[in-house]
Amino acid sequence: MSRIVRETDPPTGSLPRITESSRKLDAAYSARVGEVLDLAGSIGAILMASGMPATATMENVTAITVAYGLERCEVDVINTTIHVSAYRGPTAAPASTLHIVQSRSMDFSRLAAVDRLITRIRAGELSPSTARDELDAITTAPHPYKRWIATLAWGALAFATAGTLGASLLACLVSALSAMTIDRVNRQLNKHGLPFFFQYAVGGAIATAPPLVLYWLSPKLGLDFEPTVAIAAGLVVLLAGLSLVGSVGDVITGAPVTAAARFFELVMMTAATISGVALVLHLAGQFGAPFVAISGYAPPALAEVPARVAFGAASAAAYALACYAERTSAVAAAFGGAAGTVVFLLAQGAGLGAVVASFAAAVPIGLVGRLMERRNLAPPLVVSIAGIVPLLPGLALLHGIYAILNDQHAVGFASVLGAMAIGTALAAGVTLGEWSSFKVRKRRLQERKLSQQRTVGSDEPTPFVDPAHAVDRALKRQS
Incomplete structure (x- = not known):
């Protein structure tokens, strides 16, 4: 009787397991955490000020932290604040930063420049310090026309x-x-x-x-x-x-x-x-x-x-x-x-x-x-x-x-x-x-991945990385 009424599948809304970070928390890593969190929070504040939905802003901020190797970050976005916190293990205090969305204005040239910056960060082309310099140049640049x-x-x-x-x-x-x-x-x-x-x-x-x-x-x-x-x-x-x-x-x-x-x-x-x-x-x-x-x-x-x-x-x-x-x-x-x-x-x-x-x-x-x-x-x-x-x-x-x-x-x-x-x-x-459009693109990328694996062979599949789902994969690894 118990086999009939007992559930065997895991719950659909399971909570993530808190595990100790696999990365060694050396001095260089600890120094980079603060720089990355500040960069991610600053970009998030610009996105919110431009009218981007909170969930999309959260995904972009999380993607930036993942791109720079922060294994577990919690991002909280509301209308006026961006709060980013990095978990550094059960024995170390978490690193966090808070950014205020000062003003809201539609500046599409700045939004496009920040969008390109995020793409380059996710592709691994920029160090945190270089990305910060480019972000400062974007925020202080004059408008493209009078x-x-x-x-x-x-x-x-x-x-x-x-x-x-x-x-x-x-x-x-x-x-x-x-x-x-x-x-x-x-x-x-x-x-x-x-x-x-x-x-x-x-x-x-x-x-x-x-x-x-x-x-x-x-x-x-x-x-x-x-x-x-x-x-x-x-x-x-x-x-x-x-x-x-x-x-x-x-x-x-x-x-x-x-x-x-x-x-x-x-x-x-x-x-x-x-x-x-x-x-x-x-x-x-x-x-x-x-x-x-x-x-x-x-x-x-x-x-x-x-x-x-x-x-x-x-x-x-x-x-x-x-x-x-x-x-x-x-x-x-x-x-x-x-x-x-x-x-x-x-x-x-x-x-x-x-x-x-x-x-x-x-x-x-x-x-x-x-x-x-x-x-x-x-x-x-x-x-x-x-x-x-x-x-x-x-x-x-x-x-x-x-x-x-x-x-x-x-x-x-x-x-x-x-x-x-x-x-x-x-x-x-x-x-x-x-x-x-996102779902259609996801399906096409999956089909492309399968076709590449069939072409090369099942023993040596071609590596394929979908940047659009890097955040989801990182969160799954954390849980």
Whole structure:
């Protein structure tokens, strides 16, 4: 009877066994431990500041310690800190380091340089001291181009986003001017230390005021101007800077603490943007501005697909340039934006809802990101963040704000929640696309290994090392 009910297989969630380190802890090894931990923690802080998910940051930090021969390291990553500790046996005190994520800013050129540095470290090409010197050079290097080019890129992003939504040429130009004004004003406010919450509120007001004023004056000027899409494009410019992919990616991959912090920050910055938009809309109504009919979504027309795909690619590339991406990264982001826009328009044309269509469109963006990584063109995070920019729900968010201000609370809150659902679907689709590409690559590498072993012979198999799984193998050896 006991044989029938007794389990014979090991538990699926077994704990690792703590064993004494097999490496002799000489003076040279002990001196290198501190240097390696400091290097790994510094790189992890840069990755977190760039919006990378916590689990991906943890894997990169662990890979660096493994590459330099630290047999057992524990890495803890949360939204603001990186803690790395090296186990040095039962009789020696562990070595540890703590790094603070000082500021968060999208700098894709720095992210790409750090990504290349990590690749060289994992390949065993750099000593810890050389890698530290290169990291210092990366963090102190100037941007690849001047600030005014980034400002023009923000304007190009708003112009292309408005074009993706089917706006007129005048509305696209107004959106571009508003976005460039937001960039310059918020840059000055940032120099004075104004918290980001108020910067986003100011940005929402600037994105709303010029289109409303022009709409108010359009009958006198003899113009036919629709402000809705112009305002929505400005909102997309503001929402593009939030860590949407990182926060949802943390939820999916099992980092709830960091996910909660990032998501709360996302909600607060979105609320700040909404407050700026709502203030301008309320003041416009008080001063007798004409009523604006705002729809929640812009239904696509299949005849407009080529133009909208071109605008989607331009939006992604412009956002990448606004975040100082390299040229190859901007091209990779354009491919991601084009792929996502094509799938989104076709999905909506087939009758799918906005949330499902957004999820379907984000999956190829994640696939393109991994493909570009294998071609050494751009880190996948660059393509993921920039690729979803044309699909951000600025119009749905604006519709919800306007409905709430006009006492249509049920419709308004439903539209705002729908916008948040679209954003979550985009980030989830990107994560699924990256995971699928990773699994396909893993299978192909395994098939390549088997084919090489068959070619050489079973007695003398060809050594094959898969860098993507070095961390997993190291953890298995430790347990």
